[in-house]
Amino acid sequence: QVHLVESGGALVQAGGSLRLSCAASGRTLSGYAMSWFRQAPGKERDFVAGITWNSGRTEYADSVKGRFTISGDNAKNTVTLQMNSLKPEDTAIYFCAVSRGYRLYPRRSANDYDYWGQGTQVTVSS
Numbered sequence: 001q002v003h004l005v006e007s008g009g010a011l012v013q014a015g016g017s018l019r020l021s022c023a024a025s026g027r028t029l030s031g032y033a034m035s036w037f038r039q040a041p042g043k044e045r046d047f048v049a050g051i052t053w054n055s056g057r058t059e060y061a062d063s064v065k066g067r068f069t070i071s072g073d074n075a076k077n078t079v080t081l082q083m084n085s086l087k088p089e090d091t092a093i094y095f096c097a098v099s100r101g102y103r104l105y106p107r108r109s110a111n112d113y114d115y116w117g118q119g120t121q122v123t124v125s126s
Contacts, residue, residue: 002026002098002115009094009120012086016124020081022096022117029053033099033106034079035113036070038092038122045095049081050106059106064090086124093119 008020020036035050049060049070058070069082079096097113099106 002029004096004098004115004117006094006096006117006120009122011123011125014086014088014124014126016086017082017084018086018122020083020094020096020120020122022079022081024077024079024098029077029098030074031102033103033112034072035059035097035099035106036079036081036094037097037110037113038090038094039119040092043092045110047108047110048094050108051079052103052105055104057105059108061108083122086122088124088126091122091124093121095119 003025006022030053033050033052036048037045038048039045047061051058051070051072067085072079096117098115100114
């Protein structure tokens with residue numbers, strides 16, 4: 001069993017930055033992928049960015065590429081999402097998730113993830 005806790009969500013103006021963190025506990029995450037998804041009201045949960053623990057390989061949604069950076073701290077079992085140049089369309093609840101099994105790269109489908117955090121709200125005002 002994996003327990004995930006997100007933090008760092010807030011209200012910020014367009015063009016600003018936020019740093020989200022996701023702390024994992026319960027088991028080692030070596031070999032797994034850990035990703036961020038987001039869900040806006042009335043919309044589906046979309047992939048934002050992911051990282052695999054062993055290789056450090058990262059994947060990003062096109063909408064955030066160049067603005068967001070995902071990184072992992074193996075010693076702390078924590079994944080961080082640095083979000084810069086935020087836009088109103090980035091407004092959503094952000095969730096972190098752990099993959100169903102070992103992965104060479106993070107997959108973009110929410111169905112590939114078994115464990116989810118409770119989410120943290122990010123609101124970007126125009």
